[in-house]
Amino acid sequence: MIRHHPDNNMLLEYAAGSLPWALSLAVSAHLQLCPQCRQQRENLDNIGGALLGEGAPQTVGSEAFDQLMGRIDREDKQEIEAGEAPATPERAQRTVRNTDPILADLPKVIGKLVSSTGPLKWKRVSSALRTSRLKTGQDHYEVAFQRICRGGKVAEHDHRGREVTVVLYGSFSDSEGVYRRGDFLLREPGDVHRPIATQDQECLCLSVVEAPVKVTGPLGWLINPFLSFRPA
Ligand SMILES: [Zn+2]
Structure with missing residues (x-):
């Protein structure tokens, strides 16, 4: 059972897109493993959207990474809404091929980063x-x-x-x-x-x-x- 979570401030910054992306990476990995924080994030998403509106400040780094994070977030939402989504050829392709058991079940966002690292x-x-x-x-x-x-x-x-x-x-x-x-x-x-x-x-x-x-x-x-x- 997960006992240690990011605090609400960090989740709110994450939801608003203003958390530095390296920290967003860690939060995203946690969210993937923690249903409680996924729910909290949904709640904060709504609050953050209402508070910050369209002009929310963006202080995160590279555009490419923002797009990656956005895509993963959308996929996560879809998977959560659909429950356990069946594997698609596209998803199977994205899976990190690694025989090291310690790396076999990484959160998706981390798996993608590892794939891009080589x-x-x-x-x-x-x-x-x-x-x-x-x-x-x-x-x-x-x-x-x-x-x-x-x-x-x-x-x-x-x-x-x-x-x-x-x-x-x-x-x-x-x-x-x-x-x-x-x-x-x-x-x-x-x-x-x-x-x-x-x-x-x-x-x-x-x-x-x-x-x-x-x-x-x-x-x-x-x-x-x-x-x-x-x-x-
Ligand atoms: Zn959590």
Whole structure:
């Protein structure tokens, strides 16, 4: 059962189209897994439409991605209205072909991004953690998969920018609780935590990290290497 959801402000921004798209990606992945938030989003859609009208501000990035998001949203709506829609040849074609079981059942929006990224390259961060960047063409957010091995303990770390995590496979825990598939977590800068994957299976998360303020000036070269964020 999903216990952690985006807050109403974030859902409202998502519904209004004013949420930065990298965060929209994470919200969209969560919505696909969470009927409760899909319903809430429908409600907010109506409120947002009434409040903002036709002239709603658009601060999201590339036009191509907006179109992709719009198309997925429409498809999601159609599927929700129609219940479990049967697979069409078009839909079958869109399915990510991947023999890796951890990637077999990704939310559609993530599957599409993976398809457009090409074969994933996993970078070993530690014995417990591998990461794979997803190409987005955006400078302000780093979008990546984080893959923790069974029972793997990730080194304690803090967050330099806001970070959203959506659990896509398996589960992990930290000092505050256990997080399962679909759970949506927002970490603020300065939050410190130490995730541990459960013993029975690997864990896959989508992470969207806001770029920290870039340090420039004479000492920038010294400080920048310690920032974890590197634009795609
Ligand atoms: Zn939810």
